[in-house]
Amino acid sequence: MLVSIEDRVPASLLDEASEALEELAGVLADEQSLDDVLQQLAESASRVIPDAENVSVTVVGADGASTVAATDRKVVAIDAAQYSAGDGPCLEATRTQRPVRLAVEGGRERWPQFAAAAEEAGVRAYLSAPLLVEGGTLGSLNLYSSDESAFDPFDEALLRLFTTASAAAITGFRRYERSRVLVANLERALLSRSEIDQAKGVLMAAHGIGEAEAFQRLVEESQTHNTKLRVVARNLLDSVRRP
Missing domain, CATH: 3.30.450.40 (GAF domain)
Structure with a gap:
């Protein structure tokens, strides 16, 4: 039994x-x-x-x-x-x-x-x-x-x-x-994309250049200083926001 x-x-x-x-x-x-x-x-x-x-x-x-x-x-x-x-x-x-x-x-x-x-x-x-x-x-x-x-x-x-x-x-x-990590990564990616787009706009307005050249300048800065592209963009934005 x-x-x-x-x-x-x-x-x-x-x-x-x-x-x-x-x-x-x-x-x-x-x-x-x-x-x-x-x-x-x-x-x-x-x-x-x-x-x-x-x-x-x-x-x-x-x-x-x-x-x-x-x-x-x-x-x-x-x-x-x-x-x-x-x-x-x-x-x-x-x-x-x-x-x-x-x-x-x-x-x-x-x-x-x-x-x-x-x-x-x-x-x-x-x-x-x-x-x-x-x-x-x-x-x-x-x-x-x-x-x-x-x-x-x-x-x-x-x-x-x-x-x-x-x-x-x-x-x-x-x-x-x-799932939480994936969402966090997507949020960071969207924020990075936004900052990079803003940084390109700053360079285009300041130097009278096109979008492709502005992006290339960000890439060159990233490679020269071995810094991530989003960090280069953020630093540029921070510099123009200072009084």
Whole structure:
């Protein structure tokens, strides 16, 4: 007989998980940075998942892996040991896109640097799940416990539900960020075009030259001083506006 997660999870815990995700959505709505969103994710997971004494978020980018959010500085050192060695449970979860759950003692042979750093920090059990977003894997959500028997398959299933919902929110956030950057770039381009057109008009009126020659003079000034064309135009406009 199959038992659903709803049947196994206390109603209060489901309510708390729902509230945590609503808070995360609220952070997104407030136009916070992605780092703020991931910090909120770490704190929410620590509160919702019973065995999670501490939580960190690993992000893997072009420059490698880094810990961008954590509920306690001591777990940052555990993550750093994995990044230094180039392997460990959080990196494996990111690479394989599958959760990794283990007692630290069982990882001594496979990941000695990770195991040593974990034991030094008093961590005895570890659970990492990938954060899958649009276009690939952002990184992983990592849970730590001082109890060696922590994190059973049920915790893993709950974490996967949590990361799936969170990843959907993060994907939406990244789309919004891309749109906001695009709009800002378009606004700057329109402003630059306006300033360049005004600067051409100033040169045409001052020297009795045509539009093409005025533009060529701006380009030559830009190349001579290794300055962007919009900056040359703005400087010229500023000079004629001075008393």
